[in-house]
Every structure is written in C-alpha cells, then in structure tokens.
Amino acid sequence: MAYIQGLLARISDLLLCRWTCRNCCQKCFDCSCCQTNEDEVEILGPFPAQTPAWLISSQNEDKDGDSDNAISELPPTLQDVSPDRRRSSSDTSRSTYSLARRISSLESRRPSSPLIDIKPIEFGIIGAKKEIVQPTILRKTYTPDDYFRKFEPRLYSLDSNSDDMDSLTDEEILSKYQLGMLHFSTQYDLLHNYLIVRVIEAKDLPPPISYDGSRQDMAHSNPYVKICLLPDQKNSKQTGVKRKTQNPVFEERYTFEIPFLEAQRRTLLLTVVDFDKFSRHCVIGKVSMPLSDVDLVKGGHWWKALVPSSQNEVELGELLLSLNYLPSAGRLNVDIIRAKQLLQTDMSQGSDPFVKIQLVHGLKLTKTKKTSCMRGTIDPFYNESFSFKVPQEELENASLVFTVYGHNVKSSNDFIGRIVIGQYSTGAPESNHWRRMLSAHRTAVEQWHSLRSREDCDRVSPASLEVT
Template sequence: MAPIAASHQQFDEIPTVVGIFSAFGLVFSVSLFAWICCQRKSSKSNKTPPYKFVHVLKGVDIYPENLNSKKKFGVDDKSEAKSKSAMPKNSLHLDLENRDLNGNFPKTTSKMQSSPDPENSSSKHFSEKKKDSVSPDSLKSTTSLSSEEKQDKLGTLFLSLEYNFEKKAFVVSIKEARGLPAMDEQSMTSDPYIKMTILPEKKHKVKTRVLRKTLDPAFDETFTFYGIPYSQIQDLTLHFMILSFDRFSRDDVIGEVLIPLAGTELSEGRMLMDREIIKRNVRKSSGRGELLISLCYQSTTNTLTVVVLKARHLPKSDVSGLSDPYVKVNLYHVKKRISKKKTHVKKCTPNAVFNELFVFDIPCEGLDDISIEFLVLDSDRGSRNEVIGRLTLGSSAEGTGGEHWKEICEYPRRQIAKWHMLCDG
C-alpha cells in the first residue's frame, strides 16, 4: 500500500508545475509582442516622407524637392545652414515665416550682380524704373477703365460669306465668338448658341448647336441657302442673335449683330469678317399688332388673375396669308419660369377674340419679383410655331407694361384692362 500513496503525491504536484510554466510563457510572449510593436513604431517615425507640401502663393508655385533627395524634415540647424550656403544665388527661396498679414513677402534689395551682357542689364533697370514710377492713382484709373470696358463689351463674332454661282446658293459660315460675358453667376460661364435670320422676309431661320460652359465658342458651322439670286443679295440683311441656353428658364439674350449686305462683293470669292456684338435693341414695331390684357391682384389670397381678351392688327404669315394665332402666358419669379398657360388657337384671323382667364398663385408677398410674358404665336402643324409678337409686364418693364403693373399694385382687387403694343419676337 505504501508505493501507491507515493505515486499519488507525485501526480498532485504536476498541475502546479504546469501552471507556473504557462504563466512564465504568457509573460514572455506579451513582453516580446510589446517589444516588436515598439520597434516598428520607431522605425516608422525615422522614415523620410516621400515629398514636401506644395504651396501656391499668389501664382508662385513652390514645387517639392526631388523624390531621391536625402534631406529630411527633422534636420538640425547646422544641416539647414549648410544647405542654405550650398544653394545657388539665383534659386527661388521664400521664407514663409516673414510674410505680412496679407500673405505678401517683404521687398528685399539685392546687390547688383555682374552680368556678361550690359545691354540686357540696362534694359532691366529701365523697366524696373518704369514700374516704380507708376503711381497708384494711375493704376486705379487703368483698372477702372478696363473693368468698364469689359462690362460694355459683349464679345466679337467671326464669320465668312460666300456665293456659289453653280448651285445659286448663298453660303454663311459661323466660325466662332470670342469674349462673351458670363450669364451664369455661379459657374461664371455661358452655354452659347446663335440664331441667324435673313431679313427682311425672315423666310430663312437657322441656329447653331449649344456649346457648354465656354466664353469663346468655336462653332464652325456652315449654312447654305438655295434659291437666292445673286442680284437680290444687296437687298438682304443678316441678323445674328447670340443667346445662352438655360434649362430651367428662358434663354438669356447676350446680344445681336446686324450685317447689311449692301455694297458687299461676293463675286471674287469668300469674304471673312468680324463684328462686335451689341446689346439687343428691343424696338416696338407697329406691324406686330396689339394685345388687350386685363389683370387683377388679390392681396388676401396672394393670387394674380390674368384675362387674355383680344388681339388686333396681327401681321399676315408668309405662306398662307392669314395667321392662326394663340397666346402663351409665362409667369416668372426672379427670371425663373414657375408657371405657363396658353389659349386656344383662333383660325385665319388678324383680329382674334380669346376671352380666356388664368389664375396664378404668387410664391412671394407682393409683385416686386414677379413678371408675366405674353407670346403671340402662329400655329403651324407642318413646322415650328413662329412668334408673331412679344409682351412683358412687370415692375422693370418699360412703357405701358410698367404703367399697367404699377396700377394693379396700387389698386389691388380691381380688374384693370389695357391695350399693349407687341414687340418683335
């Protein structure tokens, strides 16, 4: 029985020994893992970054050094002094800590260096003296003049004219436009396209494609008009309307160009020309007819009642003789169309009676930012409907349109009717 008891005591001591060895192993593995992590972190901190930050200060680009450079960020003052002394004198160096509040660098007077070419050095000094002699008042005047000129100028249109005697065709090539104003205030660009009409008959109407986000569009489009005899060209006038496409509202009119062809000789070949774009001259034409409109503003319900009553003395169409007029009514809020209506078509009459009422909900208090556009169109199933005349009523409208709008604002809940002359559409 004695040997059996001794063996039981030996087996009882084994778990304690295993626990001691496992604790020592655990401590050793944790300490080894911590040491490896510390070594990796120290090796990462000692590594050199691949390049420095790129600064852009008032048009001066400070490019980073070569990627193979051995210079580190953590160098001491001695190494910096050595690198400064080793730099060539002509190299660009900007001390970012010595800038003023506006981000400008102080002017430093550098000593004259001996140059091999005395003529170049004298010309440089002469130009520097000229720059220093310019007064700030003169600079202000030149900048103001340039800004005013930029506001007045609407760009230049480049085109070419040609007559093909074999095909008896008149050829107009719209090349490009330069220096157009930005009609989109957010992106400071435009989406220009051009409408061209041959006056006075207005039979030939074409337009170019829309070019996106450019102030110098290159159209390079050629239009050929057949059936125009060469003897008739002297009596024609080319009308170019430059517009900017707007997806959400009416297209913005940039300007127009009128080119009378009287005195032009196309027998010698192609003629290149360029014309300045001018503001659109919105002239009231007696030949466009008149429109009778009644308006009433309800301040309590914030609604505007528009009644299209009559149209008279509308011009005749070119082909069928009498036009088939109808009126399209567009409501604008700060140059953005928010609603549109249209009347029924009246067949073959220059004096149409509509008597149709439309009610518009005004999205703001008052009529200061509201305007209404009336388009009198000629209905044509075979082609696009042609605009006979146009009328705009609003606070910024001129003539009877502005007077009518002022009356409905001063006398709400009163129906006021007036005749208005239609403008050329």
C-alpha cells in the first residue's frame, strides 16, 4: 500500500509540477543534477535574467519550513507506519504536500498582468500561405495644389532662356546674338534722392529688318533708347533718335525720383529701338541690370551686350480720358487730359501730337473735333474739354473715336494710335469705361487707355472704318 502511495506521489509530481526533475523525480530546487553551474546560464525569451521577486519569496518560505512541522502535518494514516516506511512515505508525502502548497502560493502571488510576448498579428487561410500583417504606417497625402507647387514656373515660361543668358559672358552673348553693345552709367544722389541714368553710346548694332524678314545689309538703323525701372514700364524715358547709324552716340542724362531703398529693389531696363516712320518701331535688343547688384552711391560705367527681347514692337502710348453724361441736357462731355509715351514720329524733335475726337451714330459720322498740337513732346498735357449733343434715346447707339496724330507740315499727319469707346468699343477696357459712365450720371469717370494700331481697330470696330 505504501509502495502504491509513493508511486502515485511521484506520478503526481510529474503531472502537476513542471519544476520536477525528469532524471531523479525530485524538486528541481533540491535536485543536484538540475543545478546549473555559474558558467552555464541560459536566458530564455525576453524575460529578465534575474528571478522575479514573487518567486524568490516563495522559495525562501519553503526552505525555512521545519521538517518536524512537516511530519506533524502528515495524514493520520501514515503516522502508525514503521520508521523506515514512515521515512520513505514521509519524503513522498512531504514532496506532494509541498508541491500543492507551492502551487496554491503561486496562484495567490501570481502577478495580475503577466508578461506577454507581442508578435505581429497573423491572418491565414487553411492551405494558403500565411501573410504577416505589419502595423499600418501613416503616409502624408498630397493634394493637387501641393503637387503642382513643386514645379518652378520660370522653367516653363516663354522667357526660359534668360537663365542661359545669365550664365554667359558679354563676349559669348555678343557672338551668339550679334545685336551690338550698349554703354551706360548709373549713380544715386543721396542729397536729392534721385537716380541718375546716363545713356552714352552703342556700337555694332545690326541693320534693320526688311518687310520680307531679311536683313538689309546696305541700310542703316535710326536707333533710340527707352529707359525704365522695372516693374514700372509706363513711366519710362526716351532718348533722341540718331539718324542712319549703327554706332550712335547719345550722351543723354535722365533722373528718376525714387527712394534709395526702393531703387535697390528695381531693375534697370534699357531697350534699343529702331525708328521707322512708315511702320511700327522695332526693338533691336535690350539690357537689364538689377540695381541690387551694383553700388549705386559710388556709381559706375558698363558695356553690356544686347540680348533679344520678347517684345518685337514698341507700344504706341497711352491716353487719359474723362467721360461724363448729363441726361437732363442730353450732353456727352469729354475731357482729353494727357497722354504719355507716345510713339515718336519726328526724329529730330520727338513728336507734335494732337488728338482728334469723332462722334459716330450707328455707322454714320456726325461730328469731329480736335485738341491743340503740343510741340516736340511724347508726353503732352492737354486738359481740354469737348461737349457733344447726344439725346438719351440715341446714347446706346453712339461711339466715340479717339485718334492721336503727329503733326507734319510737309505731308499728311502721322498716325500714332486709336481707340473706340461706345457701342463699337475696341476692347474690354473701353467697354468698361463706357458702362461706368452710363451707371454714374453727372459724375466724371477717368481711365487710362492703351492706344491700338489702325489695323487692330478696323478689325474689331465698324466705327473705326467710318472715320479717317
């Protein structure tokens, strides 16, 4: 009977306790064959190498237990057995009771949050290959605006060759384009707060272009220079025209009233233009220089090679007008205030411009008036008023044709530019000015207008075809 109980105790040790030695069937804490040497230490898993505190405390309690207490606690059936058998059975019972006690102690002392080895979540289907699903990585999403913001517009502009020209020297630009060179100087006057630009001369300008697009080798240019501070191209200066020469000497000096800090943010643009009385003036080439790159106070002289310009033709100029309609009197009042940067028609004295105003009802010319002639200027001030009798029921069919001419004593007057305002306006700015006048009775409405060529006006406005 005792043998069977001992065998059952050993079997219970093997089945219930995972710390039972497989070789001697004793506790691994007391077994000599399971003790590890100091040189043979194996660290399993991600757990720390040291023994947890709750396990150490349970071991100490077991080792401190008294053997007599253990015997006294044995069941009564084993107390009457002989000493030898009692000793063997007591050893077995002691191990069984100690194991049960330790298990209950471990259950009570087990941490509430055991260590867990975290691994990627695996999803799979029977017969298919397992696929490991990794944690999701948040990626930044791009909107269409962010995508197109990466592009640099200057790389795709029409003037994209400007970067190439910046990398070239003046000698390389001259040999590549063969447009000549321009000599000029700049200096800033701190006492009077203005910038001085001096246009000195040009050399080796190309011959003019004929009507078939070829160079006229035997002809000569009639060059002049336009000066402006970008981005303000409207308030520009202009030199006199030099007759029939490819190496003109200008020696002209111009001032721009501008604060010093503002001047450093501007770019000086010098445009060399070929004067042609019988057609539009053609641009030969240009030179641009950021004023932030030079010492304005000290000043300096430069020879710069001309580069091609995207503007092949010079603008015809601008005209400032004021319109006012009085419904009660049926009067259409027109004020010709001023013009600026008109196309030069006289090589020696600039221009002698005047403005002709013509009233057209439907497609019939009814009235013509003109301003006085301003001598030797391309920036005339008129400040002249004119009044036309226009009943309110006829106002919607009326058109005003403004034509700027250069006075010529020897021949017919030279055409400079034209616009049409009213029923047959030549463009959106002219139509907008007419609508503003109609919506603001008894109030003068001013607006600048860019002059157009005769061909452009005749193509879009039937009223332009009815006047001379």
